[in-house]
Amino acid sequence: MDTMVKTDVKGIDRFIFESGADADKLHLHISEVNVGTRAHPPHQHDGQEIFYVFSGKGEVVYGDTIHHLEANQAIHVDCRVLHGIRNIGDTPLRYAVIIASA
Numbered sequence: 001m002d003t004m005v006k007t008d009v010k011g012i013d014r015f016i017f018e019s020g021a022d023a024d025k026l027h028l029h030i031s032e033v034n035v036g037t038r039a040h041p042p043h044q045h046d047g048q049e050i051f052y053v054f055s056g057k058g059e060v061v062y063g064d065t066i067h068h069l070e071a072n073q074a075i076h077v078d079c080r081v082l083h084g085i086r087n088i089g090d091t092p093l094r095y096a097v098i099i100a101s102a
Contacts (some may be wrong), residue, residue, distance in 0.1 A: 012029065025098040025100065032094045035090055040068070044083070051096070053070060054096065055093070057088050060081060
């Protein structure tokens with residue numbers, strides 16, 4: 001197996017996948033959304049997901065529950081439950097999304 005380098009991962013300039021890594025099992029990207037917006041509506045899919053906030057203020061919907069996150073805070077969710085994040089602050093919300101497939 002060879003090392004692979006991707007330059008098309010959202011929010012990441014250079015992403016190195018070492019030999020033996022399975023990019024289909026674990027995914028990472030960085031998102032930034034403007035005030036009052038979200039990257040996409042709440043949704044469901046297989047797997048587990050972590051949102052980690054770098055800067056700004058986010059509101060995470062998880063089923064019927066709402067969580068507020070700020071810089072250096074994270075949440076881990078079961079993706080089979082309706083989930084999503086939106087910017088509720090007054091500056092851009094910058095966050096990482098880590099998804100592990102089922």
